[in-house]
Amino acid sequence: MTASTSSIASVMAGPAGHRGWRARLAAWRVPLSILALCLLPWLLPSNALAVNVLVYGLLAVGYNLLFGYTGLLSFGHAAFFGAGAYVTGIAIGRFGVPWFAALLLGVAAGAALAFVIGLLSIRTRGIYFSMVTLALSQLVYYTALQASSWTGGENGLRGFTVAKLDILGWSIDFLDPIKKYYVLMVFAAAALWLVSRILNSPFGAVIEAIRENETRARACGYDVERTKLIAFTLSGLICALAGTLFALHLAIVPLDILHYQTSGMIVMMTLLGGAGSFFGPFVGALAFLLMEDVVSLWTSHWQIVVGTVFILFVLFLPKGIWGTLIAWRADR
């Protein structure tokens, strides 16, 4: 059903033919997204940037599940991103856990943290919800800062470089940037499929119903609090996966990853790409990181340029890059 596929744009969908085009695009969205990700390292100026787009894109996709589809503006998603990264790093560096198990641990820890923070925050609404998530994630930040014997504190977590991956008897050189990208991409692809599956399920329809009209969803008999909590936890889980991939990629976990600026950046990427669209967050992460990367090579005043672009986007493309493209196609 098209209603659950995406976005505000669907409300203003054109004639039936376009609906068919949009439906086909929606049906193929996971393979198409994966194809785009496969091409990414060959199109971007560097592989390190490609991996960052992958990681932050996935992070924004996870965030979008809560913000774009459920309609909850969280300012604390850095906590789950960081939790995934720290737990993976500590598991490998301190306990010598194999990388795959460490990855699962990171995801589990992030999801558990999301469950707890979700439990405490979803009963508030609007600005209060944003503030509670912000406060709780700052709590996580200061915990990581103080627990420096575990996290490295200010200096960040180090000493867990994974140089080789052993997968079913195969040994992969994980320092090779292209191989690293494609290994990490497998996880991102799996997560994309999972998110798509969630959005297409009845549960996906319910979270969108809550976004559109919470009172009505409640009147229809849905348990709004429980649904929100599940959406919050799933969103945290995807973000934690992005965190574990970040840790495996850079082999360090800087303390900044938990800072509220990271939370703000996630919101910006999602808005830039288009909240409430499936592939939008990836486009947002790509645009954000590419702009930063390229402009900061030209000039040390890159912040002025990036800031101006943001203002222009907010003024003229409030649906974000991808959201606007989709709406534009639907209008024609």
Added chain:
Amino acid sequence: MTSQGTYSITRRSALAGLAAGSAALAMPALVRAQGESIRIGFPTPLTGPFAAEAKDQVKSAELAVKLVNDKGGIAGRKVELLVRDDKLNAGEAATRTLELIEKDKVHAVVGALSSAVQLAVNEVTRARGVIYVSISQSDTINEVKDFSRFTFHEALNPHMTTAAVAKHTFKPGSKIAYLVADYAYGHEMLRGFKRAQAAIGATSVGEILHPFGAADYSTFMPQLRAMRPDILCICNFGRDQANAIKQAVDFGMNRQSKIVVPVLLHNQRLAVGPEAFEGVVGGANYYWGLEDTIPSAKAFNDAFKAANGGAYPTDYGAYGFTGVSSLLLAMAAAGGPDTDKVVAALEKLQYDVAKGPQHYRACDHQSVQSVLVLESKKKAEMKNEADLFKILAIEPAAESILRTCSELGFPA
């Protein structure tokens, strides 16, 4: 209608593909063109609170490269400096370093200006066997856990800085109060001072931690006054240092006790002015006034002034020069950028490029070098705008002010 839509998409993607394809084809040509030069990556925080120091570092590093290129480069190859903004963010620095290594194929990395950022760069270069010359203070990078055979620490470390400053300011029986920034830098400086204090026989009358980036220190001052210290030791960096000293002077702390800082910053003193800093004592890796006694300092100052419209080099700026120069000297000795040969050459290198003799200690690759102890001048004593400090003492380059190799965890 639908089919039309599909067509236009195909055309678009074909165009995009073409553009991407030609860009990809152009890439190897670029790489080939660079093949002849020796490339040095230089990540540094051009934006953020340490931007002033970072820009000085870039100027000095560029000068070091220019001086070598003017003499024909290294083994006939030109040297190229690739400056990248790390935004004072460890994740960004690691990404930039990966780019420099993987895409730009740099032969070595120099730079970073924060404990966390240099440790991130160190982690990336260590895993990939790339030479890294670190030019920011840290004790952690000397320790065996973060040691890399390919990393050389050109900057002073908090331990040696505080040892030198304490030696020339603390007396047996002195009462010392500490105001410390509550993060890695402050903690490492405090640890160093307390160690020196115990050795000298001074006593601590109290420690107060303040949050990183605090603007208001007025609540701490009455407490510090009540401790009646002979010496007020302020362990923080950048703007925090300027703010804390200004407010301590407003509270008349300088009449009651001597104000001592681990690192007396050229740029902060310039920003605040001579009155507040008058009589403040602190350490430094470099001060241009060394030129009266050290010929290499004179040569560095003259070259820097000629290249930068008469501006004087600063303390943190000089790290850029000494760090890049030592690396280039080693490359010249090794006859090229081959990593193993350059590492061996760096380990053997005895160099004097700006501040007198220096060399890298074998176990931890820390640069053994002199530490200056400076005092901020009165306005009346200043001969010109850049005449900020009086050199109280020069602690000579010696391993005795470093922690021993076994203390850092290296096998004896």
